[in-house]
Amino acid sequence: MNGNIDIVTLITLIVAVVVILKLRSVLGRRTGDEESRIERYRAERAQQEAAAGSDKIVTLPRRDNDDAEFRPDGEVPIADAEARITAFAGTNHSVKQGLLEILRVDPSFDPEKFIIGAKTAYEMVVMAFAAGNRKLLKDLLSGEVYEGFAGAIEHRETRSEEIDQSFVGIDSADILEAEVKEGMASVTVRFASQLISATRDAAGEVIEGDPHRIKDVTDIWTFSRDVSTPRAVSNPNWKLVATLATA
Numbered sequence: 539m540n541g542n543i544d545i546v547t548l549i550t551l552i553v554a555v556v557v558i559l560k561l562r563s564v565l566g567r568r569t570g571d572e573e574s575r576i577e578r579y580r581a582e583r584a585q586q587e588a589a590a591g592s593d594k595i596v597t598l599p600r601r602d603n604d605d606a607e608f609r610p611d612g613e614v615p616i617a618d619a620e621a622r623i624t625a626f627a628g629t630n631h632s633v634k635q636g637l638l639e640i641l642r643v644d645p646s647f648d649p650e651k652f653i654i655g656a657k658t659a660y661e662m663v664v665m666a667f668a669a670g671n672r673k674l675l676k677d678l679l680s681g682e683v684y685e686g687f688a689g690a691i692e693h694r695e696t697r698s699e700e701i702d703q704s705f706v707g708i709d710s711a712d713i714l715e716a717e718v719k720e721g722m723a724s725v726t727v728r729f730a731s732q733l734i735s736a737t738r739d740a741a742g743e744v745i746e747g748d749p750h751r752i753k754d755v756t757d758i759w760t761f762s763r764d765v766s767t768p769r770a771v772s773n774p775n776w777k778l779v780a781t782l783a784t785a
Contacts, residue, residue, distance in 0.1 A: 633715065639717060640765070643723065653711050657708050659678060660711070663675065699738065701738075703734065707731065708730070709732065724762040725761050726761075727758070728757070734750075734753065758782040758783075759780065760779050761777065
Protein backbone atom coordinates (compact mmCIF):
# COMPACT_ATOMS: atom_id res chain seq x y z
CA MET A 539 0.00 0.00 0.00
CA ASN A 540 3.15 2.20 -0.31
CA GLY A 541 2.69 3.56 3.25
CA ASN A 542 -0.72 5.02 2.47
CA ILE A 543 -3.70 4.08 4.64
CA ASP A 544 -6.54 2.65 2.65
CA ILE A 545 -9.78 4.65 3.13
CA VAL A 546 -11.71 1.46 4.00
CA THR A 547 -9.16 0.53 6.67
CA LEU A 548 -9.37 4.02 8.11
CA ILE A 549 -13.16 3.91 8.36
CA THR A 550 -12.96 0.48 10.00
CA LEU A 551 -10.52 1.76 12.60
CA ILE A 552 -12.72 4.76 13.39
CA VAL A 553 -15.82 2.54 13.85
CA ALA A 554 -13.85 0.20 16.10
CA VAL A 555 -12.65 3.08 18.30
CA VAL A 556 -16.20 4.43 18.61
CA VAL A 557 -17.56 1.02 19.58
CA ILE A 558 -14.84 0.50 22.21
CA LEU A 559 -15.47 3.91 23.74
CA LYS A 560 -19.20 3.22 23.80
CA LEU A 561 -18.70 -0.12 25.53
CA ARG A 562 -16.35 1.39 28.09
CA SER A 563 -18.98 4.01 28.90
CA VAL A 564 -21.50 1.27 29.71
CA LEU A 565 -19.61 -1.77 31.05
CA GLY A 566 -18.79 -1.66 34.76
CA ARG A 567 -21.31 1.13 35.38
CA ARG A 568 -24.64 0.59 37.22
CA THR A 569 -27.76 1.61 35.36
CA GLY A 570 -29.75 2.25 38.54
CA ASP A 571 -31.94 -0.84 38.11
CA GLU A 572 -29.60 -3.45 39.61
CA GLU A 573 -30.53 -2.70 43.23
CA SER A 574 -34.24 -2.98 42.57
CA ARG A 575 -33.77 -6.24 40.68
CA ILE A 576 -31.68 -7.68 43.51
CA GLU A 577 -34.32 -6.68 46.05
CA ARG A 578 -37.06 -8.24 43.90
CA TYR A 579 -35.01 -11.44 43.67
CA ARG A 580 -34.47 -11.56 47.42
CA ALA A 581 -38.17 -10.96 48.06
CA GLU A 582 -39.15 -13.73 45.64
CA ARG A 583 -36.69 -16.14 47.28
CA ALA A 584 -38.05 -15.30 50.72
CA GLN A 585 -41.61 -15.94 49.57
CA GLN A 586 -40.62 -19.27 48.01
CA GLU A 587 -38.81 -20.40 51.16
CA ALA A 588 -41.74 -19.35 53.34
CA ALA A 589 -44.17 -21.23 51.11
CA ALA A 590 -41.97 -24.33 51.19
CA GLY A 591 -41.96 -24.34 54.99
CA SER A 592 -45.66 -23.70 55.56
CA ASP A 593 -47.26 -27.15 55.75
CA LYS A 594 -51.02 -27.28 56.09
CA ILE A 595 -51.72 -28.67 59.52
CA VAL A 596 -54.54 -29.10 61.97
CA THR A 597 -54.79 -27.97 65.60
CA LEU A 598 -55.74 -31.19 67.38
CA PRO A 599 -57.76 -33.63 65.27
CA ARG A 600 -61.36 -32.51 64.94
CA ARG A 601 -64.53 -32.99 62.97
CA ASP A 602 -64.62 -31.07 59.69
CA ASN A 603 -67.37 -28.75 60.90
CA ASP A 604 -65.25 -27.69 63.89
CA ASP A 605 -62.57 -26.01 61.75
CA ALA A 606 -63.90 -22.46 62.00
CA GLU A 607 -64.54 -22.93 65.69
CA PHE A 608 -61.13 -23.70 67.04
CA ARG A 609 -58.51 -22.95 64.42
CA PRO A 610 -57.02 -19.59 65.47
CA ASP A 611 -57.29 -16.86 62.84
CA GLY A 612 -54.06 -15.28 64.09
CA GLU A 613 -52.32 -13.91 67.08
CA VAL A 614 -53.98 -11.42 69.42
CA PRO A 615 -52.17 -8.64 71.26
CA ILE A 616 -50.07 -10.19 74.01
CA ALA A 617 -51.69 -8.07 76.74
CA ASP A 618 -55.16 -9.24 75.67
CA ALA A 619 -53.98 -12.85 75.56
CA GLU A 620 -52.49 -12.62 79.04
CA ALA A 621 -55.70 -11.08 80.39
CA ARG A 622 -57.70 -13.88 78.80
CA ILE A 623 -55.47 -16.53 80.39
CA THR A 624 -55.69 -14.83 83.79
CA ALA A 625 -59.48 -14.85 83.58
CA PHE A 626 -59.50 -18.45 82.35
CA ALA A 627 -57.27 -19.76 85.16
CA GLY A 628 -59.14 -17.90 87.89
CA THR A 629 -57.58 -18.49 91.31
CA ASN A 630 -55.40 -21.39 90.14
CA HIS A 631 -52.02 -19.64 90.15
CA SER A 632 -49.97 -22.63 88.98
CA VAL A 633 -52.21 -23.21 85.95
CA LYS A 634 -52.07 -19.51 85.13
CA GLN A 635 -48.27 -19.49 85.23
CA GLY A 636 -48.06 -22.61 83.09
CA LEU A 637 -50.43 -21.25 80.46
CA LEU A 638 -48.49 -17.96 80.37
CA GLU A 639 -45.30 -19.96 79.77
CA ILE A 640 -46.91 -21.56 76.73
CA LEU A 641 -48.15 -18.17 75.53
CA ARG A 642 -44.63 -16.74 75.67
CA VAL A 643 -43.35 -19.36 73.22
CA ASP A 644 -46.56 -19.46 71.16
CA PRO A 645 -48.35 -16.07 71.02
CA SER A 646 -51.31 -17.68 69.22
CA PHE A 647 -52.08 -20.05 72.11
CA ASP A 648 -55.63 -19.74 73.46
CA PRO A 649 -56.67 -22.04 76.35
CA GLU A 650 -60.36 -21.84 75.48
CA LYS A 651 -59.74 -22.99 71.91
CA PHE A 652 -57.35 -25.62 73.23
CA ILE A 653 -60.10 -27.05 75.44
CA ILE A 654 -62.50 -27.19 72.49
CA GLY A 655 -59.93 -29.15 70.53
CA ALA A 656 -59.08 -31.36 73.50
CA LYS A 657 -62.74 -32.32 73.93
CA THR A 658 -62.97 -33.32 70.29
CA ALA A 659 -59.75 -35.32 70.53
CA TYR A 660 -61.00 -37.03 73.70
CA GLU A 661 -64.19 -38.25 72.04
CA MET A 662 -62.31 -39.36 68.93
CA VAL A 663 -59.77 -41.37 70.95
CA VAL A 664 -62.42 -43.04 73.13
CA MET A 665 -64.50 -44.07 70.13
CA ALA A 666 -61.47 -45.10 68.03
CA PHE A 667 -60.28 -47.37 70.85
CA ALA A 668 -63.69 -49.00 71.13
CA ALA A 669 -63.80 -49.54 67.35
CA GLY A 670 -60.20 -50.76 67.19
CA ASN A 671 -59.29 -47.99 64.76
CA ARG A 672 -55.48 -48.16 64.99
CA LYS A 673 -54.89 -45.71 62.14
CA LEU A 674 -56.79 -42.89 63.81
CA LEU A 675 -55.22 -43.63 67.19
CA LYS A 676 -51.73 -43.48 65.69
CA ASP A 677 -52.45 -39.94 64.49
CA LEU A 678 -53.69 -38.81 67.89
CA LEU A 679 -51.35 -40.51 70.34
CA SER A 680 -47.66 -40.44 71.15
CA GLY A 681 -45.74 -43.60 70.34
CA GLU A 682 -45.71 -44.90 73.90
CA VAL A 683 -49.42 -44.30 74.52
CA TYR A 684 -50.30 -45.80 71.13
CA GLU A 685 -48.45 -49.01 71.99
CA GLY A 686 -50.55 -49.38 75.13
CA PHE A 687 -53.83 -48.80 73.30
CA ALA A 688 -52.85 -51.06 70.40
CA GLY A 689 -51.82 -53.81 72.82
CA ALA A 690 -55.22 -53.67 74.54
CA ILE A 691 -57.00 -53.82 71.17
CA GLU A 692 -54.90 -56.82 70.09
CA HIS A 693 -55.62 -58.61 73.36
CA ARG A 694 -59.34 -57.99 72.85
CA GLU A 695 -59.21 -59.24 69.26
CA THR A 696 -57.41 -62.47 70.19
CA ARG A 697 -60.40 -63.30 72.43
CA SER A 698 -62.87 -62.26 69.70
CA GLU A 699 -64.38 -59.64 71.95
CA GLU A 700 -66.01 -56.41 70.84
CA ILE A 701 -66.92 -53.19 72.63
CA ASP A 702 -70.43 -51.90 72.08
CA GLN A 703 -70.12 -48.22 72.98
CA SER A 704 -71.99 -44.93 72.64
CA PHE A 705 -70.54 -41.58 73.61
CA VAL A 706 -73.16 -39.58 75.52
CA GLY A 707 -71.18 -36.39 76.14
CA ILE A 708 -68.60 -34.48 78.16
CA ASP A 709 -69.83 -32.82 81.34
CA SER A 710 -66.62 -30.87 81.97
CA ALA A 711 -63.02 -30.47 80.86
CA ASP A 712 -60.70 -28.66 83.26
CA ILE A 713 -57.00 -27.86 82.94
CA LEU A 714 -55.15 -29.20 85.99
CA GLU A 715 -51.56 -28.44 84.98
CA ALA A 716 -49.62 -26.63 82.26
CA GLU A 717 -45.92 -26.12 81.66
CA VAL A 718 -43.08 -25.72 79.19
CA LYS A 719 -40.12 -27.97 79.92
CA GLU A 720 -37.12 -28.73 77.72
CA GLY A 721 -38.84 -27.32 74.65
CA MET A 722 -42.08 -29.25 75.15
CA ALA A 723 -45.40 -27.65 76.11
CA SER A 724 -47.74 -29.88 78.14
CA VAL A 725 -51.31 -29.41 79.32
CA THR A 726 -53.10 -31.88 81.61
CA VAL A 727 -56.89 -31.98 81.41
CA ARG A 728 -59.46 -33.74 83.58
CA PHE A 729 -62.46 -34.95 81.56
CA ALA A 730 -65.76 -35.89 83.18
CA SER A 731 -67.83 -37.72 80.58
CA GLN A 732 -70.73 -40.12 80.17
CA LEU A 733 -70.63 -43.33 78.16
CA ILE A 734 -72.78 -46.35 77.44
CA SER A 735 -70.36 -49.23 77.13
CA ALA A 736 -70.48 -53.01 77.12
CA THR A 737 -67.99 -55.69 76.12
CA ARG A 738 -69.36 -58.70 74.24
CA ASP A 739 -67.77 -62.09 73.66
CA ALA A 740 -67.63 -63.99 70.38
CA ALA A 741 -71.21 -65.15 70.88
CA GLY A 742 -72.45 -61.60 71.40
CA GLU A 743 -73.08 -62.06 75.12
CA VAL A 744 -72.31 -59.14 77.45
CA ILE A 745 -69.36 -60.03 79.67
CA GLU A 746 -68.62 -56.56 81.04
CA GLY A 747 -70.52 -53.28 81.33
CA ASP A 748 -74.17 -52.58 80.56
CA PRO A 749 -75.53 -51.63 77.12
CA HIS A 750 -78.52 -49.94 78.75
CA ARG A 751 -76.86 -47.89 81.48
CA ILE A 752 -75.08 -44.55 81.28
CA LYS A 753 -71.74 -44.67 83.05
CA ASP A 754 -69.90 -41.68 84.52
CA VAL A 755 -66.21 -41.68 83.59
CA THR A 756 -63.35 -39.45 84.74
CA ASP A 757 -60.09 -39.41 82.80
CA ILE A 758 -56.96 -37.30 83.29
CA TRP A 759 -55.08 -36.87 80.02
CA THR A 760 -51.90 -34.96 79.21
CA PHE A 761 -51.38 -33.42 75.77
CA SER A 762 -47.99 -32.27 74.58
CA ARG A 763 -46.32 -30.56 71.58
CA ASP A 764 -42.86 -29.41 70.55
CA VAL A 765 -42.25 -25.66 70.95
CA SER A 766 -38.45 -25.74 70.87
CA THR A 767 -38.04 -23.86 67.57
CA PRO A 768 -40.09 -21.36 65.52
CA ARG A 769 -40.75 -24.10 62.96
CA ALA A 770 -41.99 -26.44 65.69
CA VAL A 771 -44.24 -23.71 67.10
CA SER A 772 -45.80 -23.25 63.65
CA ASN A 773 -47.22 -26.78 63.99
CA PRO A 774 -50.16 -26.52 66.44
CA ASN A 775 -50.68 -30.29 66.61
CA TRP A 776 -50.91 -31.67 70.18
CA LYS A 777 -50.63 -35.37 70.93
CA LEU A 778 -51.88 -37.41 73.86
CA VAL A 779 -48.80 -38.47 75.88
CA ALA A 780 -50.29 -39.80 79.15
CA THR A 781 -53.63 -41.14 80.42
CA LEU A 782 -55.07 -41.89 83.83
CA ALA A 783 -58.58 -43.27 84.43
CA THR A 784 -59.90 -42.41 87.91
CA ALA A 785 -63.40 -43.84 87.62
